Amino acid sequence: MIQTVNLTKEFNGFKAVDNLNLRVEKGDIYGFLGPNGAGKTTTIMMILGLIPPTSGKVFLLGEELKPNNVEVKRRIGVVSENQYFYKEMTAEEYLTFFGELYEVPNVHRRIDELLEAVGLRNDRNKKLGAYSKGMQQKLAFARALLHDPELLILDEPVANLDPTSIKQIRDLIEEENRRGRTVFVSSHLLSEVERLCKKVAIINRGKLLAEDTMDNIKRRLTDTIHMEIELSANAESLSTSLSELPFVKGFTVEGNRLEVHLKTERDYRLDLSRFLYEKGFLVLTMKTKEMSLEEAFITITQQNISLLAQGEGNA
Amino acid sequence: MRTFRVMKTLFKRDFLYSLYSLGYYVAIFASFFVSSFILKNFLDSIGEEDILVSAYPLNYPLYITLVIISLYLVILSGISISREREQGTLEVLFYGPVTPGSFLWGKYLKDLCLGMVALGFTAVYFYLVSLFTNLGFTLGLVKALIMSVFLLSCVVSFGLFISSLTGRIRSSVLALVAILGAFLAIQLGYNALLGFEKESLSVPMLYVRQAMSYVFRGISWISPFAYLSRGLDSVVLENPFLYVVNIGYAVVYSLVFMFLSVYVMNKKGVKA
Ligand SMILES: Nc1ncnc2c1ncn2[C@@H]1O[C@H](COP(=O)(O)OP(=O)(O)O)[C@@H](O)[C@H]1O
Ligand SMILES: [Mg+2]
Numbered sequence: 001m002i003q004t005v006n007l008t009k010e011f012n013g014f015k016a017v018d019n020l021n022l023r024v025e026k027g028d029i030y031g032f033l034g035p036n037g038a039g040k041t042t043t044i045m046m047i048l049g050l051i052p053p054t055s056g057k058v059f060l061l062g063e064e065l066k067p068n069n070v071e072v073k074r075r076i077g078v079v080s081e082n083q084y085f086y087k088e089m090t091a092e093e094y095l096t097f098f099g100e101l102y103e104v105p106n107v108h109r110r111i112d113e114l115l116e117a118v119g120l121r122n123d124r125n126k127k128l129g130a131y132s133k134g135m136q137q138k139l140a141f142a143r144a145l146l147h148d149p150e151l152l153i154l155d156e157p158v159a160n161l162d163p164t165s166i167k168q169i170r171d172l173i174e175e176e177n178r179r180g181r182t183v184f185v186s187s188h189l190l191s192e193v194e195r196l197c198k199k200v201a202i203i204n205r206g207k208l209l210a211e212d213t214m215d216n217i218k219r220r221l222t223d224t225i226h227m228e229i230e231l232s233a234n235a236e237s238l239s240t241s242l243s244e245l246p247f248v249k250g251f252t253v254e255g256n257r258l259e260v261h262l263k264t265e266r267d268y269r270l271d272l273s274r275f276l277y278e279k280g281f282l283v284l285t286m287k288t289k290e291m292s293l294e295e296a297f298i299t300i301t302q303q304n305i306s307l308l309a310q311g312e313g314n315a
Numbered sequence: 316m317r318t319f320r321v322m323k324t325l326f327k328r329d330f331l332y333s334l335y336s337l338g339y340y341v342a343i344f345a346s347f348f349v350s351s352f353i354l355k356n357f358l359d360s361i362g363e364e365d366i367l368v369s370a371y372p373l374n375y376p377l378y379i380t381l382v383i384i385s386l387y388l389v390i391l392s393g394i395s396i397s398r399e400r401e402q403g404t405l406e407v408l409f410y411g412p413v414t415p416g417s418f419l420w421g422k423y424l425k426d427l428c429l430g431m432v433a434l435g436f437t438a439v440y441f442y443l444v445s446l447f448t449n450l451g452f453t454l455g456l457v458k459a460l461i462m463s464v465f466l467l468s469c470v471v472s473f474g475l476f477i478s479s480l481t482g483r484i485r486s487s488v489l490a491l492v493a494i495l496g497a498f499l500a501i502q503l504g505y506n507a508l509l510g511f512e513k514e515s516l517s518v519p520m521l522y523v524r525q526a527m528s529y530v531f532r533g534i535s536w537i538s539p540f541a542y543l544s545r546g547l548d549s550v551v552l553e554n555p556f557l558y559v560v561n562i563g564y565a566v567v568y569s570l571v572f573m574f575l576s577v578y579v580m581n582k583k584g585v586k587a
Contacts, residue, residue: 045586048409048410050406050409050410050584050585050586051584051586052584067581068414068415068416068581070317070318070321070411070412070413070414073409073410073411073412074411074412076410077410078407078410080406080407080410082403084402084403084404084406084407085404086328086332086404088332089332097324097328098411100320100324101321101324101325101408101411101412101413102411102412103317103320143407147411
C-alpha cells in the first residue's frame with residue numbers, strides 16, 4: 001500500500017529523513033515510531049506528496065507518486081498531527097463540505113454514523129472555533145473516514161486525548177482495520193501503539209532503526225540486558241575495543257561510568273569483567289538496569305542502536 | 316468533470332462565507348459614499364454653470380466606485396491563499412482531491428462573483444441616482460458595468476497571483492501595498508516629468524524621463540488598475556472596436572495570471 005525507496009529529505013543540509021525504506025502491506029496496522037523530531041511528520045508529508053523529497057521515491061497504492069494524483073488521494077484518509085479547521089463552520093457543515101469534495105454517497109447518514117462513533121453527536125452544531133483539541137482530533141478522524149478510504153494515514157492521532165478518548169479512537173482504528181482498511185499510524189510512544197500494531201518501524205534522526213513485527217520488536221527490545229558499571233578510572237579509551245566484543249550490542253561511556261547493552265543468550269557478566277580487567281580497569285560496581293518496554297524503546301532510540309542490522313544478521 | 320465538482324464545492328463554501336463578512340459591505344457602501352460626494356459636487360457645478368460638461372456624467376463616479384471595490388477585491392484575493400496556507404486549512408484540502416488548479420479557479424470564481432454582486436449593488440445605486448437627479452442611466456453606463464466584470468477579473472487574478480507567492484497574510488498585504496504603491500509612485504513621477512517642457516529639462520533628466528516612459532508602459536500592462544482606466548476610457552470614446560479589444564486584453568491578462576498562479580502554487584507547495 002505504501003512503499004518508500006531511499007526516501008530522503010534535507011532542510012538546508014540537515015537530513016530530517018535519511019534513506020528511508022518502508023513497506024506497508026495491505027491489511028496492516030503499521031506503527032511508525034520515533035521520538036519527537038525523528039522525521040515522522042516529514043516522512044508522512046512526503047508520502048502524501050505535500051513536500052517534495054530531496055531524493056528517493058514513494059509508491060502509494062501501487063503507483064509511483066505523481067504530483068496532483070487526485071485519484072489516489074481519493075482513496076486515502078489522513079489525520080494530521082495538528083488540526084486545522086474553518087473555525088466559523090459547525091462540525092456538520094465541515095463534514096458536509098468534505099463529503100461533497102470526496103463525493104460521498106448518502107453523506108448525511110455517513111456523517112451521523114461517524115459523529116456517533118467518535119462521540120461528537122451532541123456537538124455537531126457547535127462552531128469548530130469552540131472545539132477543544134481532543135474534539136478537533138476526533139472530528140479530523142471522522143473527516144478522514146468519511147469517504148471509506150482504503151488506507152488511513154494517521155500522524156500521532158491520540159497525542160492530545162484523554163484515556164477514554166484514546167480507547168475510543170483505538171477501537172475505531174481496529175474496527176476500520178477489521179473492515180479491510182490498511183492503517184499507517186505514527187507515534188512517539190510505544191505503549192500507544194503496542195496493542196494496536198502488528199508491524200512497526202522505528203526511526204530516529206531520520207534513519208530507520210528497525211522494521212519488524214510488533215512481537216519481534218518487543219522481543220528484541222527486552223532481549224537486551226542493560227548493565228551499569230562503575231570503573232576505577234576514566235573509561236573513554238575503551239570505546240573501540242568494547243565495540244569489538246561479540247556480546248556487546250551497544251554502550252555509552254561517561255567518565256568512569258559505563259552503560260553496556262548485552263545480548264541475552266547467556267550471562268556475560270564474567271566475560272565483561274574479565275575483559276575490563278585485562279584492559280587495566282577494576283570494576284567497582286556492576287548492576288543490571290530493569291527496563292520496561294517503553295524505557296527500552298527510549299534507550300534504543302536515544303542511543304541509535306541499530307536493531308535493523310542485528311535483525312538482518314540473525315536472519 | 317470531477318475537477319469541476321471539486322472547484323464548485325470549494326467555490327460554494329467560500330462564497331457563502333464571504334457573503335456573510337461585514338468588510339465586504341463596508342467596502343461597497345464606502346465606495347457609494349465617495350461617489351455620492353463626487354456627484355454632489357458635480358451637480359452643484361452644473362447648477363452654477365447651467366451646462367452639462369460631460370456626456371457620461373456617471374462614468375467618473377463609477378470609476379471611483381470601481382477603484383474602491385477593486386482595492387477591496389485585490390486585498391481579499393491577495394490574502395485568500397496565504398490565509399489558508401498560514402492557518403493550515405490549505406494542507407487539509409490537499410490530503411484529498413484538491414489540486415492547485417481547482418483550488419485557484421474556485422477562489423477566482425468566488426472573488427469574481429463577489430465582485431459581480433458588488434456591481435449589482437452599484438447598478439442599483441446608480442439607477443437610484445438617475446431617478447433622483449436628471450443624470451440618465453445611459454447605455455454607456457450599462458456598457459461600462461459590463462466592461463467592469465472583466466476589469467474586476469484582472470484585479471482578482473492579480474491578487475491571487477500575489478497570494479500564491481506568499482506564505483502568510485502579512486507578507487501578502489505588504490507585497491500588495493509595496494507593488495501597487497510602486498506602480499502609483501512611478502505613474503505620478505512620470506506624470507510630473509511629463510508636465511515639464513522638454514527644453515526645461517537637463518540631459519540626465521531627459522534620460523530619466525525616457526526610461527520612466529518604458530517602465531510606465533510596462534506597468535500599464537501589468538497593473539490591473541491600468542486595465543481599469545483603459546477599459547472605462549474605451550466606453551467614453553464610443554469606439555466599439557476598442558471596447559471589444561479591451562475586453563480581450565482583460566481576458567488574456569486574467570488567464571496569464573491564473574496560469575502563473577497555478578504554476579507558482581505547484582512549485583511552492585501548500586505549506587506555509
Ligand atoms: N520545514 C522545515 N524546515 C527545517 N527543518 C524542519 C522542517 N520541518 C521539519 N524540520 C526538522 O526535521 C526534523 C524532523 O521533524 P518532524 O518530521 O516534524 O519530526 P517528528 O514528526 O518525528 O516529530 C526536526 O528536527 C525538525 O526540526
Ligand atoms: Mg511529528
